[in-house]
Amino acid sequence: MSENNIKVFIIDDEYLERSLLKQCINWESLGMEIVGEASNANEGIKLIDELKPDIVFTDIKMPGIDGIEFSEFILKKHPSLIIIVLTGYNDFNYAQKSVKLGIFDFLLKPIDENEVLNTAKKVKSYIEVKKKEKKELEDLKKQLYENLPYLKERFLNELITSNLPESSINERLEFFKLHLKNENFQIAAIEIANSADLNEESRLIQNFKVSNYVKSYFKKLKNIIVFSDQMNRIIILSNDEKIDLYKICMRLKNKINKELDCTLNIGIGNIKENIGEVRTSYMEAIDALNYHIAVGNNNIIHYRDVQFKESKSESDTMHLLNELKFYLKSGLEDDAINTVKEVFSLIDVKSENALKLIHVSALNIISVCFSVSLELKENFDDIYLSEINTYNKIVNIETLPEMIEFLSSIVINTIKAVNKEQISNINNLIDDVKKFIEENLSDSNLSLSFVAKHFYLNPSYLSRTFKKETGINFIEYLTNKRMEKAISLIKEKNMKSFEIANAVGIQDPNYFSSCFKKYTGLNVSEYKKLIKNTV
Incomplete structure (x- = not known):
């Protein structure tokens, strides 16, 4: 018996009818095989459980349980089973009423071999389609579960960035076996500092290394989930009210600094009461994370501790730049450096373009310094080359403290040159x-x-x-x-x-x-x- 053959089972209380059905067509040529037969429904039920056929031909009138009752009973146990009812002409209308039970087709007695052949072909075609669909479904399920980690991460990204209905959230949490409680949600976002200095391969390797370390660190805590967002930041979703996320992130940062020789910036959002507010905690964490531009690298910043400002107008900046020019020419070092700091204080550091705005402001400050230098009796070519080199350095500075320190040195050197010129004159x-x-x-x-x-x-x-x-x-x-x-x-x-x-x-x-x-x-x-x- 071939494993690929379609298995056929026959139930009829008349031996001759069973024999006729077995011999009227060449079942083997259709890829089918008669695997068993029974003379009544009770016997058939027992054998069907044992032989597991694909198709059952059953007479409608049998002693004890008739074909309709049998079909109703057996389809409940084996819903994929295909049942073809054999019926006499007088019982055909009665048999048709049972279509709602799930009976596939009917054959009139006396049996006609052409009808049996056509029915067998129809059933075979149906089974092949179903097998193909089943195979496709199995392949899709296999593909689904192979991609489950990716799909899980994609859902978590939707959770922190989209306004999902709570019913959808709960359904998907159950599917991905994410057992979260109903309250106390908090997000932390981790970004590796200065990774832009690395090539793409090294940067990705470093990110995987840190991500795996963080996942391992929280592995035993089932109410903490670690994944990556769309910007490749490492996200920690805490659902454990007993955990102080700030303190645990501090310990994590110190371990990564020491063991992986890697500098991190971590932003932490506020605790939220329900899962629908996770998105807000995430946005707060990102705002806090972006604030590292103002305080420097290797810091943990909690959203509640950050005082954000609105960016001021361009006229405010121009006023400060004019003041800076005066202080430079006056040799007022402290005032000039404080003015540099004031220029940057006008920038909204939570802005998406905060770093670009810092670079632009730095370039404006440098321009003021060099315009003052050009008024001195200095070599123009030397000043020009120095300015170009300074501009190149500025675009590689990524935090505000570094930028202020660098610009302060430019300011001091400019004032020294101004004082020297003033003494000579x-x-x-x-x-x-x-x-x-x-x-x-x-x-x-x-x-x-x-x-x-x-x-x-x-x-x-x-x-x-x-x-x-x-x-x-x-x-x-x-x-x-x-x-x-x-x-x-x-x-x-x-x-x-x-x-x-x-x-x-x-x-x-x-x-x-x-x-x-x-x-x-x-x-x-x-x-x-x-x-x-x-x-």
């Missing part, structure tokens, strides 16, 4: 300051800070330098010049005391009188009389 500078004072004596705003700002100088530096070069401090020099002009006006014009005060840039007449008496030893009225008497 100090004599001309003091002459220019004196000239500026002479030309603006009537301006009441004229002061040390006013003049220093005009010449892009540090007020303290100007004060020290002025006294060193002139032998007199700035305020004393300015007051003397104002008194000299006041004396000149008294001699040349008939002006009242308050008018003279305004003319020399002193708005308070009392203060002017005090300065004048200190300078001349006389008040204005006495000095006028003295001049008048002298004339």
Whole structure:
């Protein structure tokens, strides 16, 4: 007997009918084989359980249980069994009423060999189609279970990125045998720092290495699931209220740092009450993870600890860049570095384009530094080449602390160059300051800070330098010049005391009188009389 043969079983209480059915066609040529026969339904039921045929031919009228009752009973036990009922003409209408039971076909007695052949061919075709469908289904199931890890990961990605109905979530959790409880869900997202420096093969190998380590680390905790998201970040989904995810991630990070010599950044979302909110915890974890740009690499950042800001307008940035230029020219190192930090504080670090915005801001700061350098008596070609090299370095910096440290060194070097230039031109500078004072004596705003700002100088530096070069401090020099002009006006014009005060840039007449008496030893009225008497 061939294993591929279709097995046929016959039930009829008449021996001649059974013999006729067996011999009327060449069953073997159809790939079929008569595997057994029975004279009544009870006997047939026992043999069918033993022989497991594919097709049963059964008479409709038999002693005890008739063919319809038998069919109803046997199809419940063997729903894939094909039953063909043999019926006389008088019973045909009765037999047809049993179609709903699942009977495949009917043959009228007396048996006609052509009808039997056609029915057998029809059944064979049906069985072959079903076998093909079954084989295809088995192949698909095999393929399904071979791809189960991938499908499971794809579902978990949908869970953290899409708004899935809860019924669908529960059904798929059951299919993938993910036994999660109904509350306390939290996401952590892990990203390997500086992996962009590696080629694609090395980067993927490193990611697999870390991913396998993380999965192994949580292997014994059935309420923690580890998988990768669409950006190849390692995702930890915790469903265990007894676990402090922050602390366990800290231990994990330290182990990976030490054992795999690998730097990580980890973002952690808030705990959510139901599985439908896992998506929110994931987005919070990614926002926290992206914040490593602001705090540097090898950090664990919890969303609750992050204070996000909205990006400010372009005008705010331009204002700060103008301030930076002033501080650079003034030699104010601390103020210049603080301004650099302020420029970056305007950036929303949770933004998807945060790193690009940091690079753009850094390039703007570098441009300000080099524009100041170009105003000095430096070699243009050297400055140009230095600027190009600096731009190339900037695009490879991935965190804000690194960027601020790098730019601070540029700022310091720029200020050193500015100070060097200022020292070499100090004599001309003091002459220019004196000239500026002479030309603006009537301006009441004229002061040390006013003049220093005009010449892009540090007020303290100007004060020290002025006294060193002139032998007199700035305020004393300015007051003397104002008194000299006041004396000149008294001699040349008939002006009242308050008018003279305004003319020399002193708005308070009392203060002017005090300065004048200190300078001349006389008040204005006495000095006028003295001049008048002298004339």
